[in-house]
Amino acid sequence: MHPGALLVLEFDGQVDDTALYTVAELPTDDAEIISPSSPLGHALMWQPTGRQLSYDASVGRSHTVVVREIRV
Structure with a gap:
């Protein structure tokens, strides 16, 4: 994924x-x-x-995100 690409994302499943x-x-x-x-x-x-990533959101909560599609 590069800056400016359009993404379809999966958040927490x-x-x-x-x-x-x-x-x-x-x-x-x-x-x-x-x-x-x-x-x-x-x-x-x-x-x-396809790669599952974890990131920290506010108040110390973690979430997962998966890039399902990249549109250029």
């Missing part, structure tokens, strides 16, 4: 094929923005599809 995300600094109409400096954005950078 749940996937919504209609929701697109991107790791970027600037807003876009095509996808929900994830900041590259956030724990989730940092975990996603340069990862291939």
Whole structure:
């Protein structure tokens, strides 16, 4: 996954094929923005599809995310 790519993500075992995300600094109409400096954005950078990743969310809670699809 590279910055600006459109992603289909699975969060904690749940996937919504209609929701697109991107790791970027600037807003876009095509996808929900994830900041590259956030724990989730940092975990996603340069990862291939299919890899399960853990990231720390607020209040010390951990979540898992899987990149299901990368659209360029």
